[in-house]
Amino acid sequence: MAALILPAGLLVVALMVAPMLLLARISLNQFSPTEMMVEAMSAENYLRAVQDPYYRSVLLTTMAVALGCTLLCLVLGFPTAYWLARMQSRWKSLATILILFPLLVGNVVRSAGWIALLGNDGAINAALQGLHLTDAPLPLLYNAFAVVVGIVAVVLPYMILTLSAVIEGIPRQAEEAAANLGARPLTAFRRVVLPLAIPGVAAGSVLVFILCMNAYATPVLLGGPQFKMMAPAVYDQFVRGNNWPFGASLAFILLFVTMVLTLVGSALIGRRYRR
Amino acid sequence: MDAALLRRALYRGSIAFAFLLMLAPVLTVVTISFFRQEIVSFPPEALTLRWYVNAWSQQEFARGFITSLEVAALATLIGVPLGTAAALALQRSGIRGKEALNALLLGPLAVPGVVAGTALYMFYLRAEFWLDRDITATLEGLVAAHVLLTIPWSVRLVSASLAGLDRSAEEAAANLGARPLTVFWRVTLPMMRPGIVAAALFSFIQSFENLELTLLLVGPGRTTLPVAMLSYLEFRMDPTLSAVATVQIVLVAALMLLTDRFVKLSRVV
Numbered sequence: 001m002a003a004l005i006l007p008a009g010l011l012v013v014a015l016m017v018a019p020m021l022l023l024a025r026i027s028l029n030q031f032s033p034t035e036m037m038v039e040a041m042s043a044e045n046y047l048r049a050v051q052d053p054y055y056r057s058v059l060l061t062t063m064a065v066a067l068g069c070t071l072l073c074l075v076l077g078f079p080t081a082y083w084l085a086r087m088q089s090r091w092k093s094l095a096t097i098l099i100l101f102p103l104l105v106g107n108v109v110r111s112a113g114w115i116a117l118l119g120n121d122g123a124i125n126a127a128l129q130g131l132h133l134t135d136a137p138l139p140l141l142y143n144a145f146a147v148v149v150g151i152v153a154v155v156l157p158y159m160i161l162t163l164s165a166v167i168e169g170i171p172r173q174a175e176e177a178a179a180n181l182g183a184r185p186l187t188a189f190r191r192v193v194l195p196l197a198i199p200g201v202a203a204g205s206v207l208v209f210i211l212c213m214n215a216y217a218t219p220v221l222l223g224g225p226q227f228k229m230m231a232p233a234v235y236d237q238f239v240r241g242n243n244w245p246f247g248a249s250l251a252f253i254l255l256f257v258t259m260v261l262t263l264v265g266s267a268l269i270g271r272r273y274r275r
Numbered sequence: 276m277d278a279a280l281l282r283r284a285l286y287r288g289s290i291a292f293a294f295l296l297m298l299a300p301v302l303t304v305v306t307i308s309f310f311r312q313e314i315v316s317f318p319p320e321a322l323t324l325r326w327y328v329n330a331w332s333q334q335e336f337a338r339g340f341i342t343s344l345e346v347a348a349l350a351t352l353i354g355v356p357l358g359t360a361a362a363l364a365l366q367r368s369g370i371r372g373k374e375a376l377n378a379l380l381l382g383p384l385a386v387p388g389v390v391a392g393t394a395l396y397m398f399y400l401r402a403e404f405w406l407d408r409d410i411t412a413t414l415e416g417l418v419a420a421h422v423l424l425t426i427p428w429s430v431r432l433v434s435a436s437l438a439g440l441d442r443s444a445e446e447a448a449a450n451l452g453a454r455p456l457t458v459f460w461r462v463t464l465p466m467m468r469p470g471i472v473a474a475a476l477f478s479f480i481q482s483f484e485n486l487e488l489t490l491l492l493v494g495p496g497r498t499t500l501p502v503a504m505l506s507y508l509e510f511r512m513d514p515t516l517s518a519v520a521t522v523q524i525v526l527v528a529a530l531m532l533l534t535d536r537f538v539k540l541s542r543v544v
Contacts, residue, residue: 008360012427098294099297113300116300153299153300216389216490234389
């Protein structure tokens with residue numbers, strides 16, 4: 001019966017492990033304008049990516065957006081997760097479906113929605129001007145603001161569902177005990193609910209951070225030409241630049257930075273609340 | 276008293292805001308697909324259904340839709356049986372290195388789409404060179420890539436349903452003299468059905484809406500719907516695109532409601 005794992009396991013090895021090893025090998029090759037790619041064993045692509053001010057700023061932008069979006073998601077998602085976890089009526093299933101639904105609709109469709117909402121002729125500017133609150137359309141689209149809004153909306157469901165699964169496991173009696181002992185609601189939240197929800201905070205933040213670091217459709221569609229994040233930069237190297245070795249090294253830098261920041265972040269969250 | 280009022284307002288306000296953020300773009304897309312004017316502006320001049328007709332008459336969307344359906348259906352048909360078999364091996368056979376094998380099979384969900392997508396692209400180009408035949412921009416190539424989505428989701432969902440199964444019915448059947456294969460066919464498999472159905476529906480949705488893994492593997496004449504929508508949107512946003520998006524939204528919603536009848540969707544993510 002153990003052999004039943006073979007077909008799926010071999011497919012994953014053939015289609016994921018082998019290609020990633022190949023990509024790692026390619027990242028050590030050299031680019032040549034005439035032959036596309038020359039076999040080599042050099043770290044020069046990695047060095048170039050780290051030293052080039054443009055790619056450094058792309059990486060910094062990506063990290064800043066990912067960090068900001070993760071924090072925003074945490075602040076925005078916690079109340080909703082708590083509300084969902086403590087919900088007992090038959091509406092709970094409907095609320096869950098409403099949270100999961102946008103997640104499954106796909107990033108491209110949701111970005112289309114944001115374009116229609118945030119654009120100069122979009123719903124928000126039309127409403128503001130219709131109410132005579134502004135004279136000219138506000139620049140809401142094709143900038144960092146639009147990307148942050150778009151990404152937060154994309155990843156928020158993951159945060160809410162992860163948090164609420166953990167909050168559901170916190171017994172109500174713990175909160176009631178705190179209240180009976182005279183803790184005010186905010187104190188009870190800070191001293192009882194939040195420390196117990198830390199595994200959820202860590203898991204949700206890690207998941208959301210990884211998704212933000214690798215966001216593709218949202219920055220491409222909502223960020224405009226000036227705004228660049230890592231995932232689109234990687235694809236650009238393969239589609240437009242044809243510099244495969246450099247693109248491969250960018251992909252691994254993104255993977256590596258994401259992993260390191262994730263580990264550091266969860267260690268920090270863990271230590272902060274261990275006592 | 277004021278503080279309590281403010282706190283409650285903040286609590287409810289942030290819940291409402293979270294739902295607004297998540298649902299507003301989806302609802303907007305559906306709404307503008309009925310606007311009559313060609314350039315999206317608010318409020319609508321009149322309402323119409325003609326963008327749906329227009330969308331279907333555009334080659335890239337019609338073909339993309341069909342390709343996405345084919346790819347998702349084939350990847351589901353391949354991935355769900357393989358994933359189910361792997362889940363059985365993981366949960367029931369006492370196989371060694373269970374944790375590592377589980378991590379390997381769920382791996383494609385953990386590797387970012389950008390990395391997996393570019394790696395697969397390079398791998399396909401290399402394989403095309405060796406085998407001397409097209410792989411990128413073919414149905415086979417796309418299905419093979421999407422199996423990387425349907426296998427892990429199937430392993431995950433079927434494993435979860437197997438872990439929750441009561442084994443006494445199987446033991447009873449065996450005690451009454453049923454042979455192992457009969458036990459599996461008549462007892463275990465029927466009990467696994469909700470998990471398998473959920474795996475199939477979820478796999479289909481994940482494959483149908485995938486962008487990152489697919490982006491570099493499409494080509495002229497063979498594009499999936501999300502990629503077609505992305506390249507259209509990079510130039511313009513109009514009601515035709517909204518109509519296409521709405522069709523996708525309705526399809527996903529229908530499949531989701533269907534899935535929810537078999538498994539609690541809150542347990543899926």
